[in-house]
Amino acid sequence: MLNTDKNLKLYYSIGEVAEMFGVNESLLRFWEREFPQLNPKKAGRGIRQYRKEDIETLKLIYYLVKERGMTLPGARQRMKDRRESTLRNFETVERLKAIREELIGMRDALDAFTEGQTDMQKDND
Numbered sequence: 001m002l003n004t005d006k007n008l009k010l011y012y013s014i015g016e017v018a019e020m021f022g023v024n025e026s027l028l029r030f031w032e033r034e035f036p037q038l039n040p041k042k043a044g045r046g047i048r049q050y051r052k053e054d055i056e057t058l059k060l061i062y063y064l065v066k067e068r069g070m071t072l073p074g075a076r077q078r079m080k081d082r083r084e085s086t087l088r089n090f091e092t093v094e095r096l097k098a099i100r101e102e103l104i105g106m107r108d109a110l111d112a113f114t115e116g117q118t119d120m121q122k123d124n125d
Helices: 016-019 025-034 052-067 072-081 083-124
Strands: none
Touching: 016 025, 016 052, 025 052, 052 072, 052 083, 072 083
């Protein structure tokens, strides 16, 4: 049986991971050289296989470099010295983003409902 659920996959190709993050494959290969914590398994002929742990590490690197604007040496040092606190901060930011999206959805639904109510009142007048 073919496993089509991405959450159950054990390994991801470099193309899949690049697409997840919206970056080029070459950037992922570059980050592998820059961050010793990032070490995907290499199958025959050097084909990279990213595990869940590798993707979590990439999320942290992406957060520090792309979202926080840190330099590569700064991000590398942060991951080396304060990985746990950086990970907690990252997870908090991710949860807050999810809450924000949910609140925006609620606001939009409420706006649509209120607009519908206003239209109904105009029709009754």
